[in-house]
Amino acid sequence: MTTSYPGRAQRKQMPSLSASPRARRAAAKRRFEMLLRMLGAVTVLMIVLLPLFWMLASSFKPNIELFQRPPSIFTANPTFEHYVELWEFTSFPRYFLNTFLVAGISCLAGVIISLITVYAITRFEFIAARVFAFGVLIIYMLPPILLALPFFRIWYNLNMLNSLWALGITYLTITLPFSLWILRPYIEAIPQALEEAAMIDGCTRFQAFRKVIVPQAWPGIVASFVFTFVVVWNELLYSLVLISDEAKRTVSLGIASLILETSVYSWGLVNAAGVLATVPVLFLFAFAARQMVSGLGAGAVKG
Amino acid sequence: MASIGIREVWKAYSTEPVVFGIDFDIPDGAFVVLVGPSGCGKSTLLRMIAGLEDISAGEILIGDKVVNDVPPKDRDIAMVFQNYALYPHLTVKENMAFSLRLRKERREAVDEQVNRAADILGLTNLLDRYPRALSGGQRQRVAMGRAIVRDASVFLFDEPLSNLDAKLRVQMRTELKALHQRLKTTTVYVTHDQIEAMTMADIIVVMQEGVIMQLGTPLELYDHPANRFVAGFIGSPSMNFFEGNISQGLFTTGDGRQLALPETAAGYSDTPVTYGIRPEHLSVSKDGIAGKVLVIEPTGSETQILAEIDGQQVLAVVRERHDLQPGDDICFTPDASQAHLFDRENGERI
Numbered sequence A: 001m002t003t004s005y006p007g008r009a010q011r012k013q014m015p016s017l018s019a020s021p022r023a024r025r026a027a028a029k030r031r032f033e034m035l036l037r038m039l040g041a042v043t044v045l046m047i048v049l050l051p052l053f054w055m056l057a058s059s060f061k062p063n064i065e066l067f068q069r070p071p072s073i074f075t076a077n078p079t080f081e082h083y084v085e086l087w088e089f090t091s092f093p094r095y096f097l098n099t100f101l102v103a104g105i106s107c108l109a110g111v112i113i114s115l116i117t118v119y120a121i122t123r124f125e126f127i128a129a130r131v132f133a134f135g136v137l138i139i140y141m142l143p144p145i146l147l148a149l150p151f152f153r154i155w156y157n158l159n160m161l162n163s164l165w166a167l168g169i170t171y172l173t174i175t176l177p178f179s180l181w182i183l184r185p186y187i188e189a190i191p192q193a194l195e196e197a198a199m200i201d202g203c204t205r206f207q208a209f210r211k212v213i214v215p216q217a218w219p220g221i222v223a224s225f226v227f228t229f230v231v232v233w234n235e236l237l238y239s240l241v242l243i244s245d246e247a248k249r250t251v252s253l254g255i256a257s258l259i260l261e262t263s264v265y266s267w268g269l270v271n272a273a274g275v276l277a278t279v280p281v282l283f284l285f286a287f288a289a290r291q292m293v294s295g296l297g298a299g300a301v302k303g
Numbered sequence B: 001m002a003s004i005g006i007r008e009v010w011k012a013y014s015t016e017p018v019v020f021g022i023d024f025d026i027p028d029g030a031f032v033v034l035v036g037p038s039g040c041g042k043s044t045l046l047r048m049i050a051g052l053e054d055i056s057a058g059e060i061l062i063g064d065k066v067v068n069d070v071p072p073k074d075r076d077i078a079m080v081f082q083n084y085a086l087y088p089h090l091t092v093k094e095n096m097a098f099s100l101r102l103r104k105e106r107r108e109a110v111d112e113q114v115n116r117a118a119d120i121l122g123l124t125n126l127l128d129r130y131p132r133a134l135s136g137g138q139r140q141r142v143a144m145g146r147a148i149v150r151d152a153s154v155f156l157f158d159e160p161l162s163n164l165d166a167k168l169r170v171q172m173r174t175e176l177k178a179l180h181q182r183l184k185t186t187t188v189y190v191t192h193d194q195i196e197a198m199t200m201a202d203i204i205v206v207m208q209e210g211v212i213m214q215l216g217t218p219l220e221l222y223d224h225p226a227n228r229f230v231a232g233f234i235g236s237p238s239m240n241f242f243e244g245n246i247s248q249g250l251f252t253t254g255d256g257r258q259l260a261l262p263e264t265a266a267g268y269s270d271t272p273v274t275y276g277i278r279p280e281h282l283s284v285s286k287d288g289i290a291g292k293v294l295v296i297e298p299t300g301s302e303t304q305i306l307a308e309i310d311g312q313q314v315l316a317v318v319r320e321r322h323d324l325q326p327g328d329d330i331c332f333t334p335d336a337s338q339a340h341l342f343d344r345e346n347g348e349r350i
């Protein structure tokens, strides 16, 4: 039973692995499946991207080509005239500003209020918490068309129709529930011990919230801001109902008006406005993606 | 550094008390271990000292100051949590510097203190890593680093080693003890592991169901357990117990076996008692209490012999080597002077 052992661990050479026919067949199958999946993805992308592409291409076409049959895909004479016209001869710059303000304020307020609310719900047990969370969900499920008329009455009575503040506050009914539901799992996942550690390290509860909870929930905060921003950015119904003053329009209302209020459709303008309205959203998504993939949060506590 | 006073402290969740008027003092610089089975209220007591739980009744003093209404940040304490609670979004260095930064200390002073702590704990190479890129033992060290950079007057530990593997646990135990000898900071350490308590403590507080069962040095508890609970809880492998009566100067089991009594039993007769004897105080002999060997476990320096006597398992630890096989007949003789007797009604030591 005496075998000889090495004095220290020695690594042997690993024998070279030659692929068996079975392994090769499996690999071929995997490649085929990959191909199918790629095909599926490309199809979906085409369906999704085609309108966007069409809008982009059309926004650079001179007017004649816009109405040409059959339509051309790419124009031979690209032009910026629609963008120039949009910028110089319409109120769109103003609409963009309006929308940024309204969306920015209602989303920021939505995120901040829901952050604090979720924190309270998850950290301090009180009976209202569940009821509250459930109520928010119910409100979120009510279709905006149901709320549009009551809101109209409310702002009318307050003499605040045509107010961007009123519009922003109305949008809170969209942004708040949305943020609440995105943020809740993020905050719940943060171990209480982290805050306690921070409080022992010298933080007040508020400092612990700011220095520990907020960074931990950051991906959720960014996600809820971005998603609500996009929803509000695209929102048409409330602005249609609450805003009639031309100078207070939002971008979506502006685009709709371009179509609704002119007898000759200025497709060039509509397309250019559409492209410009898409750009901030794209930037926001790019920003969000970078903020969110950083994968913070792992390793807070073991296990 | 500071002493800690715990005066008749109660804790109730809603109306259910879980800590029942606990009362003891921790001298300045002592290493006190709270030990007891899971759920006995150790963490609750520790968290009340930390200020993370309200005190339902009684007073806690740190130094000479009643801290009942002092928030955790002003108690000058540092705490290490069971699952470390490192800030995941901060590097090791930032984790350790967190409390110093909060106090707005100068950057050089912060760096110096962090580097010193990192040096003591062997973390110097890991300062720029994030907690997620650390092993369990390294995280544990960072958590300790975060505590020691602060020069707090009290250290609190809540089962800091229970997430480590056995080998690392033993190693960290020694390091923690060495650290305490170096810093001499008053320490309250919670564990459910009596070996940790025995090896690390200056003073052990054994708790059960929210009550202190005994307080003393490790060897006091080992040699003179105040009750049956402590006798069974402290010591590994644990004490053997026999139920029976004192009659005519001898201990008689229900099965009629008779054992010699220690001197403490003088003056008792016809009393129902529990007879406790530690495994190392049983020796293998020609006659005595007879049974059958169940398992033999040699550890090298000594041998554990598990035998069955009257349907009860009895463990002996002997240093000499016997040629025994499972199933063999065996006789044990207890060292009567080392036997412990407990009242069978209330578990108190006789």
Ligand SMILES: Nc1ncnc2c1ncn2[C@@H]1O[C@H](COP(=O)(O)OP(=O)(O)O)[C@@H](O)[C@H]1O
Binding pocket: B013, B018, B036, B037, B038, B039, B040, B041, B042, B043, B044, B045
């Ligand atoms: N937040 C709480 N609410 C209600 N009961 C609690 C709470 N925290 C702890 N307890 C109860 O208090 C008792 C002591 O808990 P704890 O101090 O954590 O025990 P351990 O000694 O294992 O650390 C347990 O019975 C536990 O169920």
Ligand SMILES: [Mg+2]
Binding pocket: B042, B043, B044, B159
């Ligand atoms: Mg505990």
